[in-house]
Amino acid sequence: DAGVIQSPRHEVTEMGQEVTLRCKPISGHNSLFWYRQTMMRGLELLIYFNNNVPIDDSGMPEDRFSAKMPNASFSTLKIQPSEPRDSAVYFCASSDRAHNYGYTFGSGTRLTVV
């Protein structure tokens, strides 16, 4: 398996623009997680899905953030409109019961909002 695949690896955008981050989990994993990493706040859980259903989105910072998982092999995290304080590395991870819920992380998307 190619692991968890995130795109793009880097994104630079202007304040106010819409940003869409993409994630393809490991095939067969039924849980998917979006995290954000910053120097100030460390790794924060934004939202997670079980079997494509959002379970807990209490970590989503504002209504500007939204996440979808239309099928078992794809998820998106959208920020609209983006702000400079959204600059961070966004990680996607997946896991499954068969592997004791051990997380596999993608390589992350480094977002810079100018």
Place this chain on the structure above:
Amino acid sequence: GIQVEQSPPDLILQEGANSTLRCNFSDSVNNLQWFHQNPWGQLINLFYIPSGTKQNGRLSATTVATERYSLLYISSSQTTDSGVYFCAASDQTGANNLFFGTGTRLTVIP
């Protein structure tokens, strides 16, 4: 969510030395994992260890769930062990969403 505290925050080792990293958590856990973030930012899963002891090469981990702590041992450290080590846990509500500690930054010097 569950609170996770790690110590020490920073650690500098001479190559070949051994070290112990500690993780304390605020509640009973049903999931505890250790991760290594390498200097390129990649997060690698080291152990799934909600209780007991596991070993993988020069690394081993022990979780004492009743006392709410976990330890990560690194023996005969190498420069490639440098990076940040994270402990992450989820409580016993049945969810497996992990809450991360602030990490221990390890630097191994040759």
